[in-house]
Amino acid sequence: MFTNALQELHALLPKHLIDTCVEIAAPKGTCLFTSGEKPTHMFFIVTGEVVLERPGLQGAPVILQRTRRGFMSEASLKSPSYHCHGQVVADSKIVRVPIRALREALDTDTAFSGRWITMLNKEVRRLRLQCERLSLTKVQARLLHLLETEGESGAYPIGAGIKSMAGELGVTHEALYRCIYAMEKDGALTRGDGFLRLSPRV
Amino acid sequence: MFTNALQELHALLPKHLIDTCVEIAAPKGTCLFTSGEKPTHMFFIVTGEVVLERPGLQGAPVILQRTRRGFMSEASLKSPSYHCHGQVVADSKIVRVPIRALREALDTDTAFSGRWITMLNKEVRRLRLQCERLSLTKVQARLLHLLETEGESGAYPIGAGIKSMAGELGVTHEALYRCIYAMEKDGALTRGDGFLRLSPRV
DNA sequence: CGTACTTTTGAATCGCATCAAATCTGGTGG
């Protein structure tokens, strides 16, 4: 649809909101927000990678969302406080939109709120796919599901590394490495240019 | 917030939309819609239980969502076709809202679209929790997570049975039975009245 | 060159899926 993430943002937001946006460079390791904090901005990822995470019940952080493009934590639009951390895991370019102006625009501009609802619908569907994926028991099944549903004709960017992918898939990085290796050996998969590519079915 | 699901619906929808709603009784086994079909209505579950499911890659159906109250498949609002099945798994009372009127109301009534966005935000958060839950590896951890996040102070309705719960948790029913039994024996859990109850920490 | 991190390989263990079967349950019809 859009070759460029910024185009997408411009198509979504009304013009007067765009003027209030600030583009920031967020190096890996930056914390955009932490749990409990009051949201003042919405973050739109242009390039790079950001994860939403929560300290897990047993200690290990759980990744709730991994975003390489698009809004992060849309759900916090009307929340008085964040319920998770926003952590930058790869050098990123991010557009910051003041949340108050955004809320006002949503209240007055019906065309905009329609587009916003469309975006949320997309996110809901994406999350349902992720749930479906996580309910698969085998690593290979999850990886195939990821490549088939999120990849562009079977090509999926590795992004911030296999470890980060493993987290998103809900498996250990060792298991994912072994799975990728086995599938490469089978010829079901190739790796290169920072992409995983499904081999076309013969 | 609302003791009654219908109150919730009335608070959400504008009055003129309520008049277009039809309440239907859907016995267990009813299929509300199937994949590929064009959405003409939105379904609001008043009582009972409905699941969104998709035929899994390996055959076994995958449960994407289990709703006992509230809108089902909100994400299909603007979709030309459903991407999953809506299956009634317990005798249910359901309100059917014509999707066209709903769309028109969202386009013109900003207060309503604001409430709709709030609802979608809640759904996004719920789905993220589900992802978090499914990324836990042990059955007991998933069950605890479910009771802690979705239960009312640790009490969670079993609803349409353990098998249905097992599907939602992404585990086999045998594993869940065994887990519940073990936790009951430990005194961490009690069962009764169709509820699972977490024992208060001593 | 050293440090920190990712990637990779190895081996042991454990929990869950799987298959099988018995029991229990509610509902139906004779």
Added chain:
DNA sequence: CCACCAGATTTGATGCGATTCAAAAGTACG
């Protein structure tokens, strides 16, 4: 009222696959 059936529930045994712990090799960066 009982026989019967379909489904849910429960228990048992087995094997696989992922986790886990450990450690080596590779890589980026100052």
